[in-house]
Amino acid sequence: MPSPERAGAARHRSATCGGCGLVCDDITAVVGDDGGLERLIRTCPLGDAWFAQRAGPRPPAARVDGREAGVEAALDEAAAILGRARAPLVYGLGQTSCEAQRAAVALAEAIGAVIDPAGPLLDGASGLASTARGSSTATLGEVRDRAEIVMVWRADPVATHPRLLERLRLPEAGRALVVVDARRTATAAQADTFVELAADLALEALSTLRAHVRGSAVVPVAGLEPLGDLAARLRGSRNVAILHHLPGHVEALALHALVRDLFGVTHAVALTLRHEANAAGAENVLAWQTGYPAAVGFATGHPRASPGELAGAAVLARGDADAALVVGSDPLAHLPPPAAERLRAIPVVSVDARSTATADAARVAFTTGAAGVHRPGVAHRLDGVPVPLRAVLTSSRPSDEEVLAAIAERVARPGEDAA
Amino acid sequence: VTLRITGGRVYDPANGVAGDQRDVCLSAGKVVEEVPEGAARIDARGMVVMPGGVDIHAHIAGPAVNAARRLAPEEHRADVHDRSAVMRSGTGGTVPSTFVTGYRYALLGYTTVVEAAAPPLAARHVLAELRDTPMIDAAFLVLLGNNVALFDLIRRDPARVRDAVAWWLEATGGYGVKLVNAGGVERWKRGRGDVTSLDDEVAGVTPRQVIEAIAGAVHELELPHPVHVHCSNLGVAGNWRTTLDTLHTLEGRRAHLAHLQFHAYGGRPGGRLRSRAPDLAEYLGAHPEFSADVGQVMFGPATTMTADAPVSERLRDVTGGKWVNADTEVETGCGIVPFTYREKNYVHALQWGIGLELFLLSRDPWRLVLSTDHPNGGSFLSYPRLIRLLMDRDFRNDQLRRANKRAIQRTVLLDDLDREYTLEEIAIVTRAGPARLLGLRDKGHLGAGADADVTIYDERADREEMFATPRYVIKGGRVIVRDGELVEALAGDLLRVEAPYDPAVDDVLRDRFEERYSVQFDSYPVCEPWLLEPARRVAAGRPG
Numbered sequence: 033m034p035s036p037e038r039a040g041a042a043r044h045r046s047a048t049c050g051g052c053g054l055v056c057d058d059i060t061a062v063v064g065d066d067g068g069l070e071r072l073i074r075t076c077p078l079g080d081a082w083f084a085q086r087a088g089p090r091p092p093a094a095r096v097d098g099r100e101a102g103v104e105a106a107l108d109e110a111a112a113i114l115g116r117a118r119a120p121l122v123y124g125l126g127q128t129s130c131e132a133q134r135a136a137v138a139l140a141e142a143i144g145a146v147i148d149p150a151g152p153l154l155d156g157a158s159g160l161a162s163t164a165r166g167s168s169t170a171t172l173g174e175v176r177d178r179a180e181i182v183m184v185w186r187a188d189p190v191a192t193h194p195r196l197l198e199r200l201r202l203p204e205a206g207r208a209l210v211v212v213d214a215r216r217t218a219t220a221a222q223a224d225t226f227v228e229l230a231a232d233l234a235l236e237a238l239s240t241l242r243a244h245v246r247g248s249a250v251v252p253v254a255g256l257e258p259l260g261d262l263a264a265r266l267r268g269s270r271n272v273a274i275l276h277h278l279p280g281h282v283e284a285l286a287l288h289a290l291v292r293d294l295f296g297v298t299h300a301v302a303l304t305l306r307h308e309a310n311a312a313g314a315e316n317v318l319a320w321q322t323g324y325p326a327a328v329g330f331a332t333g334h335p336r337a338s339p340g341e342l343a344g345a346a347v348l349a350r351g352d353a354d355a356a357l358v359v360g361s362d363p364l365a366h367l368p369p370p371a372a373e374r375l376r377a378i379p380v381v382s383v384d385a386r387s388t389a390t391a392d393a394a395r396v397a398f399t400t401g402a403a404g405v406h407r408p409g410v411a412h413r414l415d416g417v418p419v420p421l422r423a424v425l426t427s428s429r430p431s432d433e434e435v436l437a438a439i440a441e442r443v444a445r446p447g448e449d450a451a
Numbered sequence: 452v453t454l455r456i457t458g459g460r461v462y463d464p465a466n467g468v469a470g471d472q473r474d475v476c477l478s479a480g481k482v483v484e485e486v487p488e489g490a491a492r493i494d495a496r497g498m499v500v501m502p503g504g505v506d507i508h509a510h511i512a513g514p515a516v517n518a519a520r521r522l523a524p525e526e527h528r529a530d531v532h533d534r535s536a537v538m539r540s541g542t543g544g545t546v547p548s549t550f551v552t553g554y555r556y557a558l559l560g561y562t563t564v565v566e567a568a569a570p571p572l573a574a575r576h577v578l579a580e581l582r583d584t585p586m587i588d589a590a591f592l593v594l595l596g597n598n599v600a601l602f603d604l605i606r607r608d609p610a611r612v613r614d615a616v617a618w619w620l621e622a623t624g625g626y627g628v629k630l631v632n633a634g635g636v637e638r639w640k641r642g643r644g645d646v647t648s649l650d651d652e653v654a655g656v657t658p659r660q661v662i663e664a665i666a667g668a669v670h671e672l673e674l675p676h677p678v679h680v681h682c683s684n685l686g687v688a689g690n691w692r693t694t695l696d697t698l699h700t701l702e703g704r705r706a707h708l709a710h711l712q713f714h715a716y717g718g719r720p721g722g723r724l725r726s727r728a729p730d731l732a733e734y735l736g737a738h739p740e741f742s743a744d745v746g747q748v749m750f751g752p753a754t755t756m757t758a759d760a761p762v763s764e765r766l767r768d769v770t771g772g773k774w775v776n777a778d779t780e781v782e783t784g785c786g787i788v789p790f791t792y793r794e795k796n797y798v799h800a801l802q803w804g805i806g807l808e809l810f811l812l813s814r815d816p817w818r819l820v821l822s823t824d825h826p827n828g829g830s831f832l833s834y835p836r837l838i839r840l841l842m843d844r845d846f847r848n849d850q851l852r853r854a855n856k857r858a859i860q861r862t863v864l865l866d867d868l869d870r871e872y873t874l875e876e877i878a879i880v881t882r883a884g885p886a887r888l889l890g891l892r893d894k895g896h897l898g899a900g901a902d903a904d905v906t907i908y909d910e911r912a913d914r915e916e917m918f919a920t921p922r923y924v925i926k927g928g929r930v931i932v933r934d935g936e937l938v939e940a941l942a943g944d945l946l947r948v949e950a951p952y953d954p955a956v957d958d959v960l961r962d963r964f965e966e967r968y969s970v971q972f973d974s975y976p977v978c979e980p981w982l983l984e985p986a987r988r989v990a991a992g993r994p995g
Contacts, residue, residue, distance in 0.1 A: 046973060057974045130579060131981065141540055163521055166774040166787070171572070173780025173969035178640065199969065270642040292774070295764070299642050301778060319520050320512075320549045320580050323527035323542035334531040334540040335548075337524060408979060410575050416514055416777075418575035420974050 045424040049075055050127065050309035050404045051082035052193045053414030054172075061424040069405075069425060076194035082309075085386040086402035093429045095397045103398070103430060110357075110381040110396045110435075111442030114143050117355035117379075119331070122147040123344040124361025126154065126308030127384070129409025129421060132432035133310070133317040136359050139440040146329040146353070148344035149318065150361045151311035156277055158304045159315060159325055160339055161284035168291050170273065170301040171415045176200045178299070179273035181266060183210040185287065186234060187277040187305050190218035196275075196305075197222060208269075210262065212237070227258050238286035241266075246293050267297050274302040306414040309404075310360075313412035348374040357381045357439075359432060362388035383435050398435045401427040409433075452928050453478040453486040459495030459907060462878040463502065465887065465896035469875040475500055477903040480928040484899050493923060493930075495907050501878045502895050503562030503904030503926065507885035508679075508709055508744045509825040511552050512566050512580035512591070514573045515756045515785045518775050519546045519826075522789060523754065537940045545754045545789075545826040549583040553943070555832060557586035557931055560906030560921040563886070563894050563946070566591035567629060567679065567709065567824075568758050570779045571598075572970070574623035578982040581945060586931060588902075588987070590889070590946035592679050593623050594758050594783045595665055596630030597637040600963040602656045605664045611959055613668040617952035617991075618960060620674075622976035624947045624983050627676035627889075628669050629709075631758040632683045634658035636784040645761040646683050647720075649696050658683060662700050670704040672950045673992045675890025677705035677742075685762050688718035691727035695734065698741060707888055710746020710824040711735075712806040724801050726862050728808035736814035742888050744822035747806035747837055749829030750794045750854075756827065760784030781967045792829070800855035802828075804862040810841055811870045812863075816879040817887060834881070835918035841872040842914045877918075890989065891946065903928035945983060950991035 047061040059079065064070035069087040072080060094106035101109075114120050122140040125133050126149060140147035152159055161167075175182065182202060189196040202209050203222065211223040214231040229237050236253050243250045244263030266272050272294060278284045287302060294300035306312060315325035322328050324337035327344075340346060344363070347353050348371035355378055364372050365388070375390070382394040385402030403409035404421035406429070412418050430438070456475040461468050476486040510516050520527075526544025532551045534540035541548035547555060556564055569577040569591040581589045595601060595616065604611050616628060634653040635646040641653075649659040662680070669678040682697045684690035694714040698706075708714070717725035735741055755766055760776055763786020767774035775787040792799040806828070813819040821838075825831040840847045851859055859865060872880075886895020893902045905925040911917040924932035931939050964972040977983060 046971070048974070057971050134579070134583070138539070141534060159521075162775075163524060164773075166522060166776075168774075168776040170778035171780045171969060173967065174640070174778040176969060177780065177967070178778075295776070299640065301776070315521075316514075316517055316576070317579075320517050321539070321541065321583060323520050323544070323546075323548045324524060325521050330534075330540065333533040335527075335542055336531075337527075410579065410979065410982075412576070416576075417572060417970065418579075419970060420575070420979065 046422060047424045048404055048419055048421050049079040049082060050411060050421065051076065051078035053306035053309060053311060054193050054195060054199060055309050055411050055413040055419045056195055057419050063424060067426065078194055083405065086405040087425060091387050091391070091397070091399045093399055097395060098392070106396050106398065107435070107438050107442060111439050113355050113379045113381055113395060114357055114439065115443045117143065119352055119354050120145040121344055121347050121353035121356045122359065123150065123356060123363055124359045125149045125314035126151055126311040126361055128310060128360030128432045129403035129411060130310065130313045130317055131409050132359065132403065132436060133314050134321070135433045135436035135440065137318055137321045139357070139436050139443070141330045142440055142443055144331045146342050146344070146347050147318065148327050148342065149311065149314035150344070150363065150366070151306065151308065151314055152326050152343065153345055154308060154366060155304055155306045155311055156279050156284065158276070158278055158284045160281050161288045163325070165285065165288050167288060168295055168301045169303055169415065171417050172199060175273040175301070175303065178271040179207065180269040181208045181210055181272045183212065183272065183274045184219055185212050185274055185276040186214070187275060188213070188217040188219045189275065189305055190222065192307060193305055227262060230255055235283050235286055238283065238290055242286070242290040242293055245290065245297065266294060269298055272298055272300045274300070275305055276302060277305045303415055310411040312414055312416050313410070316412055316416070345371040353378060355379045357383070358390050358394070359383045359436065362390045364389040364393060383432050385432065399429065400435055401429040401431045403431065407431045453490040454493065454925070454928065455486050455490050456493045456495050456500055456905065456907065459498045459500035460910070461500045461897065462874050463897040464875055464879045464883040466898045475897055475905060477905070477925065477928045480903050482897050482899055482901040482903055493907065497910055498922060499874060499908045499910050501906050502882045502897050502901070503906050503924065504560050505882045505885040505889070505891070505895050506561055506564040506822065506831065507820055507889060508567040508822045509564055509831060510566065510568060510756055510827070511564060512549065512584060513569050513577040514777065515568065515787060516546060517580065518777060519754050519756050519787045520548065522773050522775065522787060526752070538937060545752050545830045549580050550585060553585040553587055554937055557924055557926065558937055559831065559834065559919070560908070560924050561587065562904040562924070562926050563588045563891065565589070565626070565889065568631060569593050569623070569625065570783050571619055571623045571625070572779055572782055572968070574625070574977050575979070575982060578624055578945070578977060582982065585940050585942055586926060588943040588946055590626035592627045592629035593619055593625040594629050594631055595619060596633035596661060597784070598782050599637060599654055600781055600960065600967055601665070602654045602661065603963060605660060606655050608959065609664060611956055612664050613671050614952040614956035615960060616665065616668040617672055617950040618956050620948050620950055621952070624945060624977055624986070626946055626948050626989070627674055627679055628665060629679045629681065630662060630665060631681040631783070632685065633661040635683045636758065636760055639761040640778055640784055649683065649693065649700060659700050662697060666701050666704050666706060674948055674950060675989050675991065676888065677707050679707045679709055681709045681759060682714045685713050685759055686765070687720060688716050688722050688724050689720045690714050690716050691731060694731060698734065698738070701741070705740045708741065708743040710822065710827070711743040711809055712746045712748065712802060712828070715805050715809065724798055726801060726805045726808060728805045729812055729863060732809055732812035735819060739818070742818040742820070744820050745806050745809050746822055746824040746828050748792045748799065748802045749823060749833040749837060750792050750799070750803065751829060753790045753792060753829050754787065754826045755790045756787045758783045758785055760786040762786060763788050766790065780969060794854045797855050797858045800858035801861055803854060804859055804864055807840060807847070807864060808862050811868050816876045817884045819880070820884040820888065821880040835915045838877055838918045839913070839915035842877065844869050844871050942985065945986040947986050947988060948991060949988040
């Protein structure tokens with residue numbers, strides 16, 4: 033036990049927030065005498081909610097069929113489900129540490145599963161575009177210190193990444209925040225320039241902007257008149273950063289083409305405003321272990337990627353998965369209805385630090401010690417920078433990584449009695 | 452575990468052994484003088500025994516490598532690696548997945564690899580990939596040549612640079628210091644174009660000042676590996692002058708030049724490349740404080756990836772194909788362009804020829820060692836072919852005849868340059884030399900006390916076949932490859948330097964951090980034991 037003076041001094045602890053893709057590492061967690069979280073300094077509302085979901089009252093560490101179970105018994109049940117599945121799916125991964133993601137890929141390989149991060153569904157198709165053509169990106173500090181124009185393209189970070197503008201030191205004299213969107217969002221309200229753009233014109237708008245940037249012939253489209261001026265401003269700026277959250281593959285390719293052409297004129301980068309804290313990590317871990325960032329199947333004994341065919345939502349919607357392991361994700365809250373329906377029909381193992389709809393409906397649910405609250409770990413911020421998640425509270429619950437490793441161990445020796 | 456390798460022809464240049472038939476004894480992970488009667492044996496009669504290979508310059512882990520993987524689904528689809536009882540699955544191509552990188556290095560007889568370009572801010576990512584790269588001991592070099600916080604120290608508080616360099620190594624788990632186009636990347640990120648001379652101004656300093664200050668710090672710290680320099684103007688006609696100017700600036704200190712081939716070009720800027728390999732080989736020969744790896748290009752697929760992002764911008768305009776640019780705050784840039792070297796192409800053939808010229812004109816194999824700057828000049832899997840080019844004159848001449856004629860005429864390769872590397876020289880340029888240049892005293896030799904990393908080849912006339920498929924590979928005393936098959940997977944060590952510094956530098960850096968980085972000063976140093984261990988520390992300071 034620490035002495036009272038020491039305990040007093042240690043009550044303020046450095047913390048990292050997993051509330052969104054910004055992964056702010058300047059948080060202070062104040063820990064009460066009872067060992068619980070008393071308050072947080074510098075968090076935004078999303079951050080407060082993120083900590084509350086993990087530090088507040090939660091379901092028991094392990095449940096089977098909705099009823100509290102011993103962790104060992106639940107591990108046995110989880111291993112039995114995944115071990116006998118013929119076409120298991122491993123899904124999610126955006127809200128856990130790189131260490132757990134690493135364990136999830138190992139387990140997916142061992143059981144011949146399809147593994148797919150939720151990121152491509154939640155954050156749009158820019159990953160596919162970057163595989164096809166590449167990308168130009170930068171870390172947040174680069175955008176903050178160099179971008180003369182920050183253009184937010186059809187996204188609303190004031191709502192989804194509440195501290196983004198603060199972290200980019202916007203507004204600031206000499207730098208412009210330009211927002212292009214279909215409606216006057218909270219972010220638009222803070223912009224120097226707001227360009228209203230009908231949602232169904234997004235693709236035409238990117239092509240038109242690109243044509244202006246290249247100086248090629250522009251087909252006039254009603255509603256896109258302001259883009260000529262915008263292109264001139266982009267061309268005249270020394271450094272442009274485009275922050276976006278694009279839904280479609282074609283739009284993502286068009287944005288990439290714009291950035292690439294702009295790069296011939298000025299320095300230009302683009303960043304996807306990823307929602308989940310470690311969505312970037314999920315794709316990075318999968319890429320370094322398999323060569324592919326998403327939609328990877330291990331059924332043939334080696335990784336095979338097929339973004340349309342093996343995306344988690346597609347596998348479920350086709351009825352191809354006969355069991356699922358969901359890690360750090362709540363797919364029942366975000367999957368399209370046909371996929372969600374299938375997920376309800378098959379045995380699911382959920383591994384998550386939060387209580388989720390998916391966990392509540394799962395055959396086996398582990399509610400774990402959270403990376404960033406109870407356990408250390410690493411997350412890759414939306415710009416790819418690896419940031420340490422820190423343990424500010426204690427918990428006897430196993431971490432995501434430990435649960436996954438324990439399942440993998442049981443799957444590897446199926447004949448033995450775990451007791 | 453004890454083992455006697457008996458009857459093989461041993462090449463251990465560091466200990467003056469050149470093909471003598473003798474036994475090599477291993478015990479508890481080390482080479483020893485003797486093992487007891489009855490120890491396990493490998494009958495190596497008819498075989499060649501060498502220390503495990505040491506790759507001084509490759510790109511195998513970190514955000515740039517991983518971004519390159521994501522660009523290459525076609526390559527991965529065509530080159531799959533199945534899971535087995537001992538191996539994880541993965542994919543290959545010019546940028547293999549982590550597990551496959553480790554397995555393939557081991558299958559090639561390499562047991563130590565240096566990742567040559569780690570952005571310090573991404574150290575956790577680099578370390579996590581190395582953790583998933585089995586079989587090899589690995590070290591990485593941290594990029595410090597475009598660090599604006601260091602520029603600021605160089606201008607205002609130069610006496611602190613040495614401590615700051617040591618701090619960065621300690622904070623990241625790094626082994627040595629890399630300069631990539633010092634100042635040039637930062638200048639380019641500012642929209643002012645690449646540097647053309649070492650005296651161009653960037654953020655209040657010049658490339659020359661940066662090179663002097665950081666090389667000086669590395670020298671004073673007595674790091675086991677000297678400053679590792681990627682010169683400015685990579686790939687540009689006439690860049691040999693920049694290379695010589697860099698070497699003049701470094702004189703009096705030890706330094707290692709990365710991928711010298713890419714920096715050995717004559718010709719007028721903007722004009723056709725010419726070879727200046729003979730001049731640089733001559734200069735290197737006369738300056739024992741300097742060393743280089745060649746950065747040979749090999750015809751076929753490659754992936755260019757570099758912290759020298761302006762180079763990638765030029766290359767993307769050559770290929771018009773996939774291209775990644777990634778700016779890292781304070782520290783560096785990064786560019787990636789998949790590339791194919793074609794033997795009929797003048798520039799590619801000349802690059803290939805210049806690499807061979809450097810090898811064949813080299814007077815001291817200990818100081819000009821083998822690399823393809825994997826995967827920039829070609830995959831590490833092409834090393835056996837490169838070895839054959841060096842060892843087999845007839846094969847080389849046959850290849851020369853197939854390459855672009857005008858390019859080859861610009862080299863001295865057809866001027867009765869009939870040198871053939873010996874097995875001893877190959878052992879030097881692929882293990883003994885790199886280990887010595889890295890200051891890894893337990894690597895690259897087979898004297899008592901060395902790490903028990905041993906590669907055993909069937910002696911074959913076709914040197915490419917011989918070096919492509921070692922018969923046995925032993926790592927830390929354990930047989931990991933037997934009859935060309937990987938039989939055991941194991942984790943290698945992280946090799947990191949231990950260089951003491953004045954802790955007061957923390958406060959000096961803290962102020963500069965809060966201003967420039969988007970992470971907290973206290974978040975920056977890697978402290979996660981699972982990322983840093985198992986590690987072996989190599990102490991700075993002169994060997995006692």
